[in-house]
Amino acid sequence: MAFTLPPLPYAYDALEPAIDKETMTFHHDKHHQTYVDNLNKAVDADPALQGKSLEELFAGMSKLPKAVRNNGGGHWNHSLFWELLAPQGETGEPSAELAAKIDAELGGLDKFKADFDAAGAGQFGSGWAWLILQDGKLKVTSTPNQDNPLMDLADEKGAVLLAADVWEHAYYLKYQNRRVDYLKAFWSVVNWNKVNELYEAAK
Secondary structure (H helix, E strand, O other): OOOOOOOOOOOOOOOOOOOOHHHHHHHHHHHHHHHHHHHHHHHHOOHHHOOOOHHHHHHOHHHOOHHHHHHHHHHHHHHHHHHOEOOOOOOOOOOHHHHHHHHHHHOOHHHHHHHHHHHHHHOOOOEEEEEEEEOOEEEEEEEEOOOOOOOOOOOOOOEEEEEEEOOHHHOHHHHOOOHHHHHHHHHHHEOHHHHHHHHHHHO
């Protein structure tokens, strides 16, 4: 079964002013669609890969072609990223349990946000910042390109709770080279309801 592009769960302009309509349109309709198309081509070329889920592919990613790694990661990362964003007023907040865990393990919400921003800003070139649950503990990490913490080759593995795309295509039309400003604006549209849901599933 071919992989398909999921629709955005909100309008293209729903995240303004943090993320503008033009960026969302190009990011979803062009960039994400390209990952889906190229992933399907790569999987079609190898019968051994057909019928497998992305999570199954990630488990053995170190042995698979780069086209599967780059485009499979691109598809999975973006599919989750859209769900981790929500219009202002619909974002919710960390659950009491998750907030307490952030306080205990990451030094509180403000310090967590600062460390997450630093992971994203400090990722050289293109990549992602992540909040993961690793062996029952919260951890902030980052990956290059379209890698993610589910891949067997990731330096830090774990269940993903939050992700920020720091590829230039995610912010350049509005923020140009100001990745730090984009990351600060990102917090105004983080869908904590989805983060809470992922935390409950991961624990």
